[in-house]
Amino acid sequence: MGGFSLWHWLVVGIVILLLFGKGRFSDMMGDVAKGIKSFKKGMAEDEDRPAPRVEAIDQARRAEAEAKPVEERRPL
DSSP, rough: OOOOOOHHHHHHHHHHHHHHHHHHHHHHHHHHHHHHHHHHHHHHHHSOOOOOHHHHHHHHHHHHHHHHGGGGGGOO
């Protein structure tokens, strides 16, 4: 049970090019490359996004507490 030789892979490649055509194959590979770039860009944007600051969270909690009626308020 031998592996495939260079000639086998060459024949497979030629058959694939004949079935899909040179233009279709290059378009398909271009779409794959665009998808990979988009994925990498999305991952980089997630890493660049700063974590919410503690002061902003405290301000939001204070504003929420002030909006409640007096009897429902608890000290911060």
